Amino acid sequence: MAEITAVSPLAPAGFPVLPEIGGVEFSAVAAGVKYQGRKDVTLIRLCKGTTLAGVFTRSATRSAPVRDCQAKIGLDSAAGAAIIVNSGNANAFTGRNGEEATRIVTSAVAACLDLPESRVFSSSTGVIGEPLPHERITAKLKEARAALSPSAIRDAAEGIRTTDTFPKGAGAEVEIDGKRIRIAGIAKGSGMIAPDMATMLVYIFTDARIARPLLQDMLAELTNLTFNNITVDSDTSTSDTLLLGATGVSGVDITTPTGPFRDALHGVMLDLAHQVVRDGEGATKFVEVAVTGAETDSDARTHALSIANSPLVKTAVAGEDPNWGRVVMAIGKSGATADRDRLTIRFGDILVAENGWVSPEYREEDGAAYMRNPELEIGVDLGLGSGEATVWTCDLTHGYISINADYRS
Amino acid sequence: MAEITAVSPLAPAGFPVLPEIGGVEFSAVAAGVKYQGRKDVTLIRLCKGTTLAGVFTRSATRSAPVRDCQAKIGLDSAAGAAIIVNSGNANAFTGRNGEEATRIVTSAVAACLDLPESRVFSSSTGVIGEPLPHERITAKLKEARAALSPSAIRDAAEGIRTTDTFPKGAGAEVEIDGKRIRIAGIAKGSGMIAPDMATMLVYIFTDARIARPLLQDMLAELTNLTFNNITVDSDTSTSDTLLLGATGVSGVDITTPTGPFRDALHGVMLDLAHQVVRDGEGATKFVEVAVTGAETDSDARTHALSIANSPLVKTAVAGEDPNWGRVVMAIGKSGATADRDRLTIRFGDILVAENGWVSPEYREEDGAAYMRNPELEIGVDLGLGSGEATVWTCDLTHGYISINADYRS
Numbered sequence: 001m002a003e004i005t006a007v008s009p010l011a012p013a014g015f016p017v018l019p020e021i022g023g024v025e026f027s028a029v030a031a032g033v034k035y036q037g038r039k040d041v042t043l044i045r046l047c048k049g050t051t052l053a054g055v056f057t058r059s060a061t062r063s064a065p066v067r068d069c070q071a072k073i074g075l076d077s078a079a080g081a082a083i084i085v086n087s088g089n090a091n092a093f094t095g096r097n098g099e100e101a102t103r104i105v106t107s108a109v110a111a112c113l114d115l116p117e118s119r120v121f122s123s124s125t126g127v128i129g130e131p132l133p134h135e136r137i138t139a140k141l142k143e144a145r146a147a148l149s150p151s152a153i154r155d156a157a158e159g160i161r162t163t164d165t166f167p168k169g170a171g172a173e174v175e176i177d178g179k180r181i182r183i184a185g186i187a188k189g190s191g192m193i194a195p196d197m198a199t200m201l202v203y204i205f206t207d208a209r210i211a212r213p214l215l216q217d218m219l220a221e222l223t224n225l226t227f228n229n230i231t232v233d234s235d236t237s238t239s240d241t242l243l244l245g246a247t248g249v250s251g252v253d254i255t256t257p258t259g260p261f262r263d264a265l266h267g268v269m270l271d272l273a274h275q276v277v278r279d280g281e282g283a284t285k286f287v288e289v290a291v292t293g294a295e296t297d298s299d300a301r302t303h304a305l306s307i308a309n310s311p312l313v314k315t316a317v318a319g320e321d322p323n324w325g326r327v328v329m330a331i332g333k334s335g336a337t338a339d340r341d342r343l344t345i346r347f348g349d350i351l352v353a354e355n356g357w358v359s360p361e362y363r364e365e366d367g368a369a370y371m372r373n374p375e376l377e378i379g380v381d382l383g384l385g386s387g388e389a390t391v392w393t394c395d396l397t398h399g400y401i402s403i404n405a406d407y408r409s
Numbered sequence: 410m411a412e413i414t415a416v417s418p419l420a421p422a423g424f425p426v427l428p429e430i431g432g433v434e435f436s437a438v439a440a441g442v443k444y445q446g447r448k449d450v451t452l453i454r455l456c457k458g459t460t461l462a463g464v465f466t467r468s469a470t471r472s473a474p475v476r477d478c479q480a481k482i483g484l485d486s487a488a489g490a491a492i493i494v495n496s497g498n499a500n501a502f503t504g505r506n507g508e509e510a511t512r513i514v515t516s517a518v519a520a521c522l523d524l525p526e527s528r529v530f531s532s533s534t535g536v537i538g539e540p541l542p543h544e545r546i547t548a549k550l551k552e553a554r555a556a557l558s559p560s561a562i563r564d565a566a567e568g569i570r571t572t573d574t575f576p577k578g579a580g581a582e583v584e585i586d587g588k589r590i591r592i593a594g595i596a597k598g599s600g601m602i603a604p605d606m607a608t609m610l611v612y613i614f615t616d617a618r619i620a621r622p623l624l625q626d627m628l629a630e631l632t633n634l635t636f637n638n639i640t641v642d643s644d645t646s647t648s649d650t651l652l653l654g655a656t657g658v659s660g661v662d663i664t665t666p667t668g669p670f671r672d673a674l675h676g677v678m679l680d681l682a683h684q685v686v687r688d689g690e691g692a693t694k695f696v697e698v699a700v701t702g703a704e705t706d707s708d709a710r711t712h713a714l715s716i717a718n719s720p721l722v723k724t725a726v727a728g729e730d731p732n733w734g735r736v737v738m739a740i741g742k743s744g745a746t747a748d749r750d751r752l753t754i755r756f757g758d759i760l761v762a763e764n765g766w767v768s769p770e771y772r773e774e775d776g777a778a779y780m781r782n783p784e785l786e787i788g789v790d791l792g793l794g795s796g797e798a799t800v801w802t803c804d805l806t807h808g809y810i811s812i813n814a815d816y817r818s
Contacts, residue, residue, distance in 0.1 A: 061741030061749050093737045093749065095766030128734025129767050311720070311805075312813055319814030325537025328502045332470030340470050340502060357504030358538050396720075397814070401807050404721055405728030 028159030034088025282399025322367025443497025691808025731776025
């Protein structure tokens with residue numbers, strides 16, 4: 001692994017103050033799975049009555065822990081639950097051995113916390129193809145259990161990091177009928193980030209009480225507006241996992257898919273998704289690509305991702321070059337419907353191109369000045385319909401090459 | 410444009426000696442379209458009776474010259490023909506002005522060479538979105554006409570370059586029924602290279618006599634085995650054009666889609682396609698990705714391109730890191746069918762992974778030693794069927810970032 005020496009220039013000022021979530025406890029311990037001298041095993045305990053929803057990578061070569069989570073997530077239970085995460089080893093493409101290692105870890109957690117094995121979810125993130133040294137994880141479970149605390153969410157955010165340059169957290173509180181509901185989440189991810197989904201682990205908790213079907217529907221809908229619309233390098237991980245747990249401890253029932261709770265959850269998920277992009281490997285620019293006027297929302301998303309994934313667009317952004325011709329190229333190659341003569345392109349508020357050509361008002365020096373901002377908006381209107389989509393990405397820099405040409409060597 | 414100071418380390422030893430093609434003459438002149446002091450306008454004249462076939466970018470934002478070529482390519486004619494190419498300006502996304510500029514250039518060539526305008530094909534390559542200074546091109550036509558020569562193909566190969574670090578040519582001669590047929594082609598392209606097709610201009614000529622429908626079918630079939638299977642950066646140009654002209658001067662008729670002529674043409678096209686990859690922006694490694702055992706050829710190509718386009722695979726290659734886990738990742742994300750437990754991965758002759766896991770025989774130091782070669786083969790067998798595909802790509806290096814973060818600035 002390349003040494004990460006500096007925090008991303010796009011990082012938030014610091015880790016946020018997050019609300020404690022009744023019924024959720026966290027700990028992280030140093031187990032030496034791969035890294036030495038840093039916390040690499042994270043344990044999360046959820047109280048009885050917690051409902052759980054999850055979304056996972058669609059990779060055909062997804063890891064053993066992902067397959068295990070997928071098998072368990074739909075099983076309702078009145079029991080408590082636990083999540084165990086290790087960094088340093090993805091336990092992916094490890095054959096039958098990988099499934100066995102996952103079973104050993106989850107059954108050990110079940111025994112340690114007196115839970116049914118079907119309620120223990122695991123994630124592994126790191127190198128692919130090396131056997132998971134599960135005994136290093138199970139040896140630390142008692143220590144991890146002893147350290148469990150409702151206030152240790154930041155430890156958990158630290159413990160799940162791999163190439164991340166900063167721990168990622170986001171939270172919200174909403175009042176419903178005079179009662180307070182809290183949401184807090186953590187995430188990891190910085191490379192191998194692309195829709196459906198990313199090398200991303202995300203764990204979000206709330207003390208609201210929500211039945212599993214509604215929780216799952218809400219999570220799926222909001223994932224399509226957040227984590228499924230970010231991309232760093234178009235590469236999709238074998239390990240992506242997003243778990244959402246609702247403990248019910250607040251006593252407030254959520255029974256509808258819209259309203260202030262959904263909006264607050266959306267905000268937390270968007271914040272975490274943006275933090276993943278802000279920690280994109282080598283990133284120096286945070287870029288929003290907003291496409292409107294497409295024939296369909298799906299077409300808009302295809303265009304937006306084609307722009308956001310284009311190496312030539314991303315290197316132009318890195319070079320602070322207002323090279324809108326590359327945006328035209330990316331629209332042209334996407335495969336979705338476009339008409340050159342109806343296309344409008346904006347950098348922020350600057351009208352760059354319209355009617356199939358550069359705008360007569362556009363001045364190159366305005367574009368060049370705009371590109372020097374660390375946060376950029378590329379706006380495209382196709383002039384064809386009402387389809388729209390917004391995705392987020394970062395630039396492609398020498399830092400990305402340095403990190404990834406050396407990883408594992 | 411970034412200054413290109415060094416020839417690609419993967420370049421051939423030199424420009425090949427190419428056979429002269431009866432009925433084809435070349436010239437290149439310095440017109441100052443964008444670059445100063447280098448040949449940037451190339452003229453090619455084809456004799457009466459020449460049949461022409463073409464394949465073009467599928468970009469929805471393709472350039473005015475491409476649209477013009479597409480409108481003309483199917484028109485049979487007994488007249489001669491001409492090709493006019495400028496570098497430095499793509500005449501793409503230049504609105505109605507772009508179509509007008511193309512018309513002005515092609516009609517000037519038609520008048521200069523006494524040809525119908527419908528038999529003059531043009532290509533433009535370079536920056537997108539700037540008006541084509543067509544008057545600089547038309548001012549040089551008489552000079553270009555005076556310089557036309559059957560032996561000047563290398564001048565043409567030089568004249569069509571943009572970021573290319575070396576001129577690209579390939580040729581072949583075959584004997585059919587005791588008579589000799591000659592093929593010679595030139596190409597340009599190094600970035601914005603991806604299937605269907607690339608920032609690529611390719612012109613190939615033969616003195617065989619072939620009816621247009623057969624010529625077009627043969628070109629389309631062979632393009633799918635060559636230029637449509639190379640990728641540098643997954644970005645698709647607005648300008649890709651491949652024209653194939655058959656003058657008939659040899660007096661040898663080709664009437665079947667198989668046989669020695671087809672094989673020789675395939676060889677010339679593959680050679681040129683490989684040269685484009687070898688000149689991939691910043692490339693230090695030439696990589697063949699061969700996928701076998703897929704359910705279908707189409708699935709095999711999807712997997713092969715997913716590997717060849719993955720930034721994480723390409724940076725691993727740049728770092729000489731035998732990171733086969735990233736190959737697994739790229740297979741998993743491709744969307745085509747794969748079964749982890751039937752997958753076999755090879756680096757050259759080295760068996761790396763099989764049966765869903767690293768091979769027990771594999772030693773990391775063997776993989777690391779192999780990756781130090783400048784030419785690499787990544788072999789994947791899916792163990793599912795008989796579908797297969799081979800694609801070619803290069804690594805992703807600091808050089809790519811340097812070239813593309815500065816282009817146009």
